[in-house]
Amino acid sequence: MNNEGLKDLLYKMADDALIIGHRNSEWTGIGPMLEEDLAFSSMAQDKIGHAQALYKILHEILGEEDPDKIAFLREEKKFKCCHFTELPIGEYDFSLVRHFLFDHAEALRYEMLAQSSFQPIVLLAKKIKGEIKYHTMHSDSFLKQLGTGNEESHARMQSALNYAFPFALGIFEKSEFENEIIADGIFAGEEELKKRWLEKIATIIAAATLKLPHVDESKIAYGGRKGFHSEYLKPLLDEMCEVVRTDPEAEW
Amino acid sequence: MYGNTSLTEEEAKRLNLTEEDPIKLAEFEDRITRGEKIEPGDWMPKEYRKQLLRMIEQHAHSEIVGALPEGTWITRAPNFRRKLALIAKVQDEIGHGQLLYSAAETLGKTREQMLEDLLNGKSKYSNVFNYPALTWADVAVIGFLVDGAAIVNQVINSKGSYGPYCRALERICYEESFHLKQGHDNVVYLATGTKHQRAILQDAINRWYRPLLHFFGPPDRNSQHSEKLMKWKVKLASNDDMRNQFLDQYVPKIWELDLTFPDPNLKKNDDGIWEFSDPDWDEFKRVINGGGPCNAERLEVRKYAEEAGRWVRNALMSKNEKYVMPMA
Amino acid sequence: MSSLDPRIKRLDLKKTEEGEVHTNTHLITWEVFHQEKRGKQPMHVGAVHASNPEMALLMAKETFGRRGKTTNLWVVKSSDVYTFPTEDEDMFETTPEKMFRDPAYYKVRDRIEKFQNKQKV
Numbered sequence: 036m037n038n039e040g041l042k043d044l045l046y047k048m049a050d051d052a053l054i055i056g057h058r059n060s061e062w063t064g065i066g067p068m069l070e071e072d073l074a075f076s077s078m079a080q081d082k083i084g085h086a087q088a089l090y091k092i093l094h095e096i097l098g099e100e101d102p103d104k105i106a107f108l109r110e111e112k113k114f115k116c117c118h119f120t121e122l123p124i125g126e127y128d129f130s131l132v133r134h135f136l137f138d139h140a141e142a143l144r145y146e147m148l149a150q151s152s153f154q155p156i157v158l159l160a161k162k163i164k165g166e167i168k169y170h171t172m173h174s175d176s177f178l179k180q181l182g183t184g185n186e187e188s189h190a191r192m193q194s195a196l197n198y199a200f201p202f203a204l205g206i207f208e209k210s211e212f213e214n215e216i217i218a219d220g221i222f223a224g225e226e227e228l229k230k231r232w233l234e235k236i237a238t239i240i241a242a243a244t245l246k247l248p249h250v251d252e253s254k255i256a257y258g259g260r261k262g263f264h265s266e267y268l269k270p271l272l273d274e275m276c277e278v279v280r281t282d283p284e285a286e287w
Numbered sequence: 288m289y290g291n292t293s294l295t296e297e298e299a300k301r302l303n304l305t306e307e308d309p310i311k312l313a314e315f316e317d318r319i320t321r322g323e324k325i326e327p328g329d330w331m332p333k334e335y336r337k338q339l340l341r342m343i344e345q346h347a348h349s350e351i352v353g354a355l356p357e358g359t360w361i362t363r364a365p366n367f368r369r370k371l372a373l374i375a376k377v378q379d380e381i382g383h384g385q386l387l388y389s390a391a392e393t394l395g396k397t398r399e400q401m402l403e404d405l406l407n408g409k410s411k412y413s414n415v416f417n418y419p420a421l422t423w424a425d426v427a428v429i430g431f432l433v434d435g436a437a438i439v440n441q442v443i444n445s446k447g448s449y450g451p452y453c454r455a456l457e458r459i460c461y462e463e464s465f466h467l468k469q470g471h472d473n474v475v476y477l478a479t480g481t482k483h484q485r486a487i488l489q490d491a492i493n494r495w496y497r498p499l500l501h502f503f504g505p506p507d508r509n510s511q512h513s514e515k516l517m518k519w520k521v522k523l524a525s526n527d528d529m530r531n532q533f534l535d536q537y538v539p540k541i542w543e544l545d546l547t548f549p550d551p552n553l554k555k556n557d558d559g560i561w562e563f564s565d566p567d568w569d570e571f572k573r574v575i576n577g578g579g580p581c582n583a584e585r586l587e588v589r590k591y592a593e594e595a596g597r598w599v600r601n602a603l604m605s606k607n608e609k610y611v612m613p614m615a
Numbered sequence: 616m617s618s619l620d621p622r623i624k625r626l627d628l629k630k631t632e633e634g635e636v637h638t639n640t641h642l643i644t645w646e647v648f649h650q651e652k653r654g655k656q657p658m659h660v661g662a663v664h665a666s667n668p669e670m671a672l673l674m675a676k677e678t679f680g681r682r683g684k685t686t687n688l689w690v691v692k693s694s695d696v697y698t699f700p701t702e703d704e705d706m707f708e709t710t711p712e713k714m715f716r717d718p719a720y721y722k723v724r725d726r727i728e729k730f731q732n733k734q735k736v
Contacts, residue, residue, distance in 0.1 A: 060361055060374045061622045064354035065588065067596025068642070069385040069398075070663050070674035076378040077677045080371055087367045103366040123625060127599055173673050180666060184602025191598065271362075274621050278423045279365035285481045287365035287423075328701040359620040378681075385678055389662045392644075398664065399638045406636040419619055455661075462682070588623055590631045593638060600640035603666035610641040611694040613662030 040212025049089035050116035056082030119202035135174035152220035182243025205256035347387035348412035354380040417579030424491035430470025448520035478544035648689035
């Protein structure tokens, strides 16, 4: 089994989950309705939990540092998250559209990983299947209702989708180990995932009366998987690590 | 979390019961004396409804505003365990607000009207949330001591006479026990940690000491006691009694960590009553009236949340549906 | 105003409107029932505001199912729940006295013992 490719896959999944979970947790306490505040916060907690579980696999099985060190004391260029997860929360339209686009990709990725030759990820995929099901059910319900709600909500959702889509496509940036992990049966690959994702989201976007924008390959936000990040990741990490860095040796 | 939302006693003095049907009033009071709860559809004195609504509403506001001071550190919690605990804790405050607004709604005011009154300064929330959370240690002190104070208050109020409020409080107290434990855990880690950790913790305790004494409201000697509200089990314990119970439970837990409170006069007398220096009740009044360090920001942030979320709510609203209050 | 909260600093607070806030966006009120385990009664736990049944369930899950076990949730519009007015509680007043419906009302052990003692003689 190709350990480098496997690690690369787990790191990018974990970093995506950590950063989008961190971003979405920013809504806790300031959401648009009390009930939705609770729902969105729970999903953010789930994502952070997924990140922790993936870092734990990296630590316990693949010999990487412990999860707290990996998450809170790693330099920016070692992160493998895509730019999409790094963007600020913006207004609720953007946060919901990101949640919709990202969570479907995540759900399908875990669905594919349920067939992986790497057993620990199969177990994790099985464990969190229900959580992720709720996430996509939630995002689909909002997308449809706001897409068809009123003129303002439709316009907002469409423009959020137009803005988000080139970033979302950056999720599927291929790793340098792409062929190896496919050959080893670890993961069926980004190309396959993207194909399934486009099929999946197309029907929901249509039901929401929204249009999928056309995106030139040159506009897709790549780079994150190779450690080249948007301007937003560095400040996010500085903030996230502010307390722990005041005394990295201390137990918090 | 919760704050002192005990009724202002000037209001309580003005209780006017002459208009009420004496037979119904007697039945109502007998029911409460028998230890039975009042339920939403029951006849109740106007004044009971009014005072209870005000109290539950203020409690609900205190929850959603109370989410903000700790929210200050949500993006900076230092490890996975603390990060998840803090997000879940702040989330619970919103959840408590949700439960309490529902309980208040059964008395005949919509959640939206209540939020409007909060944002327009017509309805108050607990004073304690007008202070800033300056360092990570504030999260620990709030989680342990402010929530500790809130639990004292809420456990007492859960024995009150209004069914929906009691039910909400029971659920809330159950969740608060997690808040308290995670707060204590955080305090203990800082207290038994490095010099820097102990220093920020002591500093936070010093700053929260006075607001914590203020939390239960002015001393009994300065406030007219409403026998009526006690009889109706709207108010169940005096401010001083609650404060004393809090000090009794929590001061020793700070002292055992070799930490101090910034008050040389703080001590327990032989009669079980805690003594402390005058915590400056003028400051308490100043902060209640908008002069605290964070009053403006707290309301401004709630206002932002309200306005930024309006388009979402508008789009979800069905124009044909009439407002219906929750059942219980 | 300079907030200590980095999240708040990123919000554009200046955008809030001047003057009084008005809001009239009532969503539908739903009663929520929670079933903890298979085989247990679903219990009424409270209410949520939501726009339709699907959304009410999604909201109820995180409002009332964040902790412990949940098997399922039910939601029903508050306006679809019918109850007696509370002053009709007196209809139930004499029910506890109807001892003939109570198993504890039927005690024959004394009679059997008395019978057995009589037989022995």
